[in-house]
Amino acid sequence: MAARKDSKQLIMMKDNFQYDIFLSHSAKDKRVVLALVNRLEQDGLRVWVYEREIKNGPIPTQIEAGLGASQLLLVAVSKNGEGSRWMKLERDVFISPDPMNEQKRIVVIRLDKTKPSGILSVFGYFDWIKKSKKEYSELSELLKELTIGKTYGLDHATIARVYDYFLGGICNTAADRAVANSLQKKYPNFKKVVISNRAFLRRAVRYLAEAGIKQFVDIGSGLPTQGNTHEIAQEICPNARVVYVDYDKLVVETSRRLLKQEPNQHVRVVLGDLKKPHSILHSDGMRIIDFRKPVALLLVAVVHFIIDDNIARKSVQTLRQQLAIGSYIAISHASRSKELGAVAKPMGKVYGQKVADIKQRQKKEVFELFDGITLVEPGLVFTPSWHPEIKDSYVKTSQLPFVNEPYRSLILAGVGVVVRKK
Numbered sequence: 001m002a003a004r005k006d007s008k009q010l011i012m013m014k015d016n017f018q019y020d021i022f023l024s025h026s027a028k029d030k031r032v033v034l035a036l037v038n039r040l041e042q043d044g045l046r047v048w049v050y051e052r053e054i055k056n057g058p059i060p061t062q063i064e065a066g067l068g069a070s071q072l073l074l075v076a077v078s079k080n081g082e083g084s085r086w087m088k089l090e091r092d093v094f095i096s097p098d099p100m101n102e103q104k105r106i107v108v109i110r111l112d113k114t115k116p117s118g119i120l121s122v123f124g125y126f127d128w129i130k131k132s133k134k135e136y137s138e139l140s141e142l143l144k145e146l147t148i149g150k151t152y153g154l155d156h157a158t159i160a161r162v163y164d165y166f167l168g169g170i171c172n173t174a175a176d177r178a179v180a181n182s183l184q185k186k187y188p189n190f191k192k193v194v195i196s197n198r199a200f201l202r203r204a205v206r207y208l209a210e211a212g213i214k215q216f217v218d219i220g221s222g223l224p225t226q227g228n229t230h231e232i233a234q235e236i237c238p239n240a241r242v243v244y245v246d247y248d249k250l251v252v253e254t255s256r257r258l259l260k261q262e263p264n265q266h267v268r269v270v271l272g273d274l275k276k277p278h279s280i281l282h283s284d285g286m287r288i289i290d291f292r293k294p295v296a297l298l299l300v301a302v303v304h305f306i307i308d309d310n311i312a313r314k315s316v317q318t319l320r321q322q323l324a325i326g327s328y329i330a331i332s333h334a335s336r337s338k339e340l341g342a343v344a345k346p347m348g349k350v351y352g353q354k355v356a357d358i359k360q361r362q363k364k365e366v367f368e369l370f371d372g373i374t375l376v377e378p379g380l381v382f383t384p385s386w387h388p389e390i391k392d393s394y395v396k397t398s399q400l401p402f403v404n405e406p407y408r409s410l411i412l413a414g415v416g417v418v419v420r421k422k
């Protein structure tokens with residue numbers, strides 16, 4: 001069962017879906033509640049257990065933080081439970097500009113025959129008297145349904161959240177975790193492929209910042225994680241400007257929220273699709289970028305999500321045409337090069353079925369994306385072979401996966417410089 005955390009930890013986790021359910025119950029119902037929690041956890045739901053009844057009045061910080069960390073509040077009401085309490089909670093918890101909190105729902109389960117007044121007007125109500133096995137599974141199904149929201153596609157796995165889970169992040173849901181775990185089970189190297197790709201991004205950003213680049217456009221940026229582009233770039237150049245772009249609304253909202261907590265006047269987040277480069281270029285956020293000066297365009301683990309070869313090439317070209325001489329493009333891309341043998345193809349197929357279609361391209365095809373650009377040393381190589389010596393505060397060179405067998409990283413990477421206008 002989930003260990004209880006102190007309030008400091010709780011606050012740190014606020015706004016992240018570390019838990020599916022925040023369950024509040026009174027100490028006297030402990031036995032039945034523990035049985036329920038075991039069942040829910042067997043079904044893959046993560047439960048935060050709060051062994052206290054929620055009282056009238058202001059919501060204690062601990063509860064508020066726990067709610068921020070979970071998608072659903074489950075209240076176990078025993079004999080003297082009062083509906084008015086939950087009504088009050090509903091008012092206090094639901095009215096929030098936080099997009100994650102729009103998903104927040106309250107479900108009340110009754111552990112006793114007494115029906116608390118007003119309870120049906122909260123979101124859900126489950127009559128919990130007999131505690132038979134069937135009821136356990138019914139409740140579990142209901143809760144699974146309720147912990148998945150539609151607005152942000154929380155009911156199915158997404159590229160960004162599955163990636164986040166593999167990187168050890170906490171912005172993912174039961175659906176993402178289930179898919180990630182099944183991918184990992186089938187292909188035990190999956191996590192390492194992701195770690196290796198992210199490490200390439202960090203090294204490439206450091207390389208570019210050290211080369212004097214002060215402007216970065218990171219398309220397909222993903223959920224904020226350890227070592228974000230602006231953090232690395234600003235370590236070297238504190239005024240470095242960074243525009244993050246992603247087509248996933250949740251990625252954009254989460255990134256903006258994080259920036260609100262740590263305001264950074266040189267960073268913007270744009271909702272945009274790489275397949276529509278003009279709309280990215282004309283977005284408000286992009287105004288902080290001066291395309292007359294060198295820019296680093298990062299397309300890390302994103303072009304392979306554009307299945308049509310012509311659209312993929314055209315999107316990259318359109319962006320490249322904006323870049324001044326001295327600008328760079330960094331690309332990493334899922335490969336189906338010969339040295340990968342029979343592994344890559346089925347892996348891509350399974351990923352396509354479970355998360356999103358992916359086009360693994362031949363080395364020659366990835367190379368063509370750098371059309372009109374001069375690749376810097378060591379050229380287009382598998383991620384661990386791209387300057388493994390560059391400092392990375394998160395993965396030491398000695399711990400970098402696949403350094404001795406780089407092809408197993410499955411992803412090709414390269415950085416090119418614009419030496420002439422096309």
Ligand SMILES: C[S@@+](CC[C@H](N)C(=O)[O-])C[C@H]1O[C@@H](n2cnc3c(N)ncnc32)[C@H](O)[C@@H]1O
Nearest residue numbers: 159160220221222246247248273274300301305
């Ligand atoms: C695998 S993650 C990579 C994140 C980050 N670039 C990295 O390499 O660590 C791919 C990201 O690209 C985004 N993405 C996929 N297709 C996209 C598109 N056509 N336009 C913009 N973003 C896209 C996904 O939402 C996801 O956040």
